[in-house]
Amino acid sequence: xxxxxxxxxxIALSPIFVRLSELGPVTTGFHRVFLSxxxxxxxVMIDRSRRxxxxxxxxxxxxxxxxxxxVFFAGDLALWHWSINLTTVANATLFANFAPIFVTLxxxxxxxxxxxxxxxxxLFCAVAGVAILVGVSAxxxxxxxxxxxxxxxxxxxxxxxxxxxxxxxxxxxTATVMWWSGISTSVILLPAALITETPLWPAGVAxxxxxxxxxxxxxxGGQGLIAYALAxxxxxxxxxxxxxxxxxxxxxxxxxxAEAITGLRGLGGLVVLLGVYLxxxxxxGGKNR
Numbered sequence: 001x002x003x004x005x006x007x008x009x010x011i012a013l014s015p016i017f018v019r020l021s022e023l024g025p026v027t028t029g030f031h032r033v034f035l036s037x038x039x040x041x042x043x044v045m046i047d048r049s050r051r052x053x054x055x056x057x058x059x060x061x062x063x064x065x066x067x068x069x070x071v072f073f074a075g076d077l078a079l080w081h082w083s084i085n086l087t088t089v090a091n092a093t094l095f096a097n098f099a100p101i102f103v104t105l106x107x108x109x110x111x112x113x114x115x116x117x118x119x120x121x122x123l124f125c126a127v128a129g130v131a132i133l134v135g136v137s138a139x140x141x142x143x144x145x146x147x148x149x150x151x152x153x154x155x156x157x158x159x160x161x162x163x164x165x166x167x168x169x170x171x172x173x174t175a176t177v178m179w180w181s182g183i184s185t186s187v188i189l190l191p192a193a194l195i196t197e198t199p200l201w202p203a204g205v206a207x208x209x210x211x212x213x214x215x216x217x218x219x220x221g222g223q224g225l226i227a228y229a230l231a232x233x234x235x236x237x238x239x240x241x242x243x244x245x246x247x248x249x250x251x252x253x254x255x256x257x258a259e260a261i262t263g264l265r266g267l268g269g270l271v272v273l274l275g276v277y278l279x280x281x282x283x284x285g286g287k288n289r
Contacts, residue, residue: 036182
């Protein structure tokens with residue numbers, strides 16, 4: 001339980017690090033993954049999982065899927081970091097947490113996994129919350145509206161990443177998946193950053209501190225702790241715990257950037273959180289409730 005909440009808190013800091021970064025969203029995404037690779041490599045060495053041996057030697061298809069997971073994660077990071085810089089931290093984080101709904105729909109379409117009426121109710125609730133938030137952004141500025149749309153696109157990429165990883169986890173450990181997908185993500189984001197953004201490096205210690213915090217605290221630490229917790233906690237409890245992340249991110253953004261959550265924004269955020277929670281309970285992933 002401690003790992004779950006500490007991990008969620010660490011990931012909740014990621015949009016704050018992104019907003020504080022001196023670099024562009026794509027470049028920040030590259031450093032987020034690339035700087036974490038040494039730590040992930042040590043994790044792989046310590047892990048020494050025998051899952052690969054027990055499931056048989058990796059095939060070319062397995063490595064292709066590992067690379068594909070990095071492609072999806074690169075799209076997720078680039079769009080989410082861009083979204084954070086255009087709309088509020090709360091909106092960007094809430095829309096990114098819409099991913100579980102897309103995961104369930106994707107699993108239904110691709111793998112024939114089932115869901116029930118609770119999921120449909122959650123889907124309707126979440127979409128209603130998104131409509132409220134997008135409506136508020138449309139009335140605020142075109143910039144906020146574009147940021148919201150990018151946040152929803154983020155959820156699609158992250159859902160694709162989760163679906164791919166769910167297939168890989170039958171053979172590979174979490175550390176191995178993060179290592180290979182991290183390499184693939186870095187290879188994609190580096191040329192994208194070189195083409196679209198300058199500079200590629202921060203100017204001083206403060207800039208590097210933000211990037212290292214994003215890579216070590218949020219990316220490696222947050223994801224590692226949550227992966228550990230999800231293997232040991234009931235799915236329903238974990239789903240509630242992870243909803244702590246967007247709430248905490250919104251509170252930190254309010255304290256640091258004066259992004260107050262009031263009126264319709266607050267209502268829309270609560271409706272989205274309720275919808276995501278219900279959708280999770282109604283999916284196959286919530287069967288342990």
